Amino acid sequence: MTATAPLLEARGLAKWYGDRLGCRDVSFDIREGEVLAVVGESGSGKSTLLSMLSGRLAPSAGSVVYRLRDGSTRDLADLSEAERRHLFRTDWGFVHQDARDGLRMGVSAGGNVGERLMAVGARHYGEIRAKAADWLDRVEIDVSRIDEKPTAFSGGMRQRLQIARNLVTAPRLVFMDEPTGGLDVSVQARLLDLLRRLVADMGLAVVVVTHDLAVARLLSDRIMVMRGGRVIEAGLTDRVLDDPREAYTQLLVASILQP
Amino acid sequence: MNPADPVLEVRDVAKSFTMHLRGGLTIPVVAGVGFDVCAGECVVLGGPSGAGKSSLLKMVWGNYGVDAGSIRIASPDGPVDVATAEPRAVLKLRRGTMGYVSQFLRVVPRVATLDVVMEPALAQGTDPAVARERAQALLTRLNVPERLWSLPPATFSGGEQQRVNIARGMIAEVRLLLLDEPTASLDATNRAAVIELIDAKKAAGVGLLGIFHDADVRDRVATRIVDVTGFAGARAAA
Numbered sequence: 001m002t003a004t005a006p007l008l009e010a011r012g013l014a015k016w017y018g019d020r021l022g023c024r025d026v027s028f029d030i031r032e033g034e035v036l037a038v039v040g041e042s043g044s045g046k047s048t049l050l051s052m053l054s055g056r057l058a059p060s061a062g063s064v065v066y067r068l069r070d071g072s073t074r075d076l077a078d079l080s081e082a083e084r085r086h087l088f089r090t091d092w093g094f095v096h097q098d099a100r101d102g103l104r105m106g107v108s109a110g111g112n113v114g115e116r117l118m119a120v121g122a123r124h125y126g127e128i129r130a131k132a133a134d135w136l137d138r139v140e141i142d143v144s145r146i147d148e149k150p151t152a153f154s155g156g157m158r159q160r161l162q163i164a165r166n167l168v169t170a171p172r173l174v175f176m177d178e179p180t181g182g183l184d185v186s187v188q189a190r191l192l193d194l195l196r197r198l199v200a201d202m203g204l205a206v207v208v209v210t211h212d213l214a215v216a217r218l219l220s221d222r223i224m225v226m227r228g229g230r231v232i233e234a235g236l237t238d239r240v241l242d243d244p245r246e247a248y249t250q251l252l253v254a255s256i257l258q259p
Numbered sequence: 260m261n262p263a264d265p266v267l268e269v270r271d272v273a274k275s276f277t278m279h280l281r282g283g284l285t286i287p288v289v290a291g292v293g294f295d296v297c298a299g300e301c302v303v304l305g306g307p308s309g310a311g312k313s314s315l316l317k318m319v320w321g322n323y324g325v326d327a328g329s330i331r332i333a334s335p336d337g338p339v340d341v342a343t344a345e346p347r348a349v350l351k352l353r354r355g356t357m358g359y360v361s362q363f364l365r366v367v368p369r370v371a372t373l374d375v376v377m378e379p380a381l382a383q384g385t386d387p388a389v390a391r392e393r394a395q396a397l398l399t400r401l402n403v404p405e406r407l408w409s410l411p412p413a414t415f416s417g418g419e420q421q422r423v424n425i426a427r428g429m430i431a432e433v434r435l436l437l438l439d440e441p442t443a444s445l446d447a448t449n450r451a452a453v454i455e456l457i458d459a460k461k462a463a464g465v466g467l468l469g470i471f472h473d474a475d476v477r478d479r480v481a482t483r484i485v486d487v488t489g490f491a492g493a494r495a496a497a
Binding site: 034189190192193196218221222235236238239242243245246247250251254 | 276277279280317321323346347350367368369370
């Protein structure tokens with residue numbers, strides 16, 4: 001049954017940088033509509049993992065298998081560079097912590113969203129602009145600012161624009177790297193609410209890397225806690241956060257500041 | 260479901276906490292827990308504070324792990340043992356088979372009260388118009404003023420938040436409903452409204468498992484009381 005088959009499946013993933021461990025023994029799968037949070041501190045291996053999952057870094061061992069829209073499954077390692085780029089433009093999104101890494105800062109807001117549509121073959125200017133305007137509205141950016149460049153936008157607006165750029169092609173899988181990092185708290189809340197709604201409406205599969213357990217709780221169904229390159233605890237998000245088993249997870253949960 | 264069909268079967272459940280930050284100190288919570296909840300009855304967990312009542316509810320909901328034993332829930336797809344189920348299976352139970360009124364509303368920033376209440380019904384696939392009507396009816400019944408419905412509940416009083424929480428917990432059509440002190444911060448009028456809602460759930464064949472410190476409410480809603488102090492075997496042994 002394709003409806004319950006994994007969309008992405010990681011098996012025994014490992015990455016070594018010479019003698020230094022990036023991460024090892026990571027296995028999980030994710031289906032449409034599921035949000036998986038990967039939490040851990042700097043150096044825990046979560047960014048290395050995200051890079052391998054998204055095919056930007058070749059694993060030292062293990063595999064990442066992805067189910068394409070035609071139902072066939074492919075090992076990312078076997079994709080050509082052109083195929084991988086095509087996936088990234090159509091079926092995948094990648095929301096960077098710093099919106100400047102995910103946007104073209106010299107191109108207008110409408111252009112940033114429209115560009116991704118053109119990459120999948122849209123040619124009609126009026127339709128592209130209308131769809132870009134619709135997406136600006138969906139991420140709560142005033143459509144009158146469609147011709148402004150993101151350099152004129154606040155941090156929160158840039159992040160919402162980056163999300164619009166990623167979602168306009170209706171991807172099935174979105175990777176997010178600290179999507180609320182560096183934003184003011186009130187701006188974070190607005191972004192989280194927006195992300196929750198979009199994820200639910202579009203039935204997206206999301207792998208979100210964050211060091212913020214509150215973000216993980218609000219966004220994710222499942223969580224993997226990483227430390228020293230390994231997954232030390234995994235499960236339902238509220239089980240891991242309400243009843244942490246491992247010493248390190250207990251330390252992480254106990255270290256949250258309560259307002 | 261037929262009355263007398265168990266919707267929940269708890270067998271030999273044990274739970275302890277290991278506090279790694281305190282030198283691996285082990286705190287026993289419960290051991291040897293066994294009871295059923297059948298369709299149409301309200302089983303109330305009794306016993307003093309710290310006896311493990313809330314922990315038991317959380318084990319059934321799945322946000323506390325279980326060290327031993329089984330917690331079988333009769334889902335439309337067959338029985339699911341929450342103690343050993345995959346996260347996905349527990350999430351599916353939470354969407355369609357069991358509901359939970361927690362002690363406090365975990366506030367989602369910026370989401371309007373009406374949407375907070377509707378969410379569990381929408382997650383079940385209920386038509387949005389129907390979900391909206393049900394949410395409005397519940398909020399009205401629980402005396403949450405209409406002018407508050409479009410506002411996020413973050414700034415509401417404790418009692419108002421709790422009533423929003425109850426409406427949210429009651430909106431979905433489930434077989435098993437868990438209630439953790441739903442009437443704790445309510446006045447007499449609203450306590451009576453909650454009792455009516457519980458009676459309606461019982462009449463509809465829902466099995467309820469709850470904690471009620473208020474003796475009047477407890478006596479009014481309880482079909483049976485299961486005394487949790489009887490399940491403190493591990494504590495005695497420790």
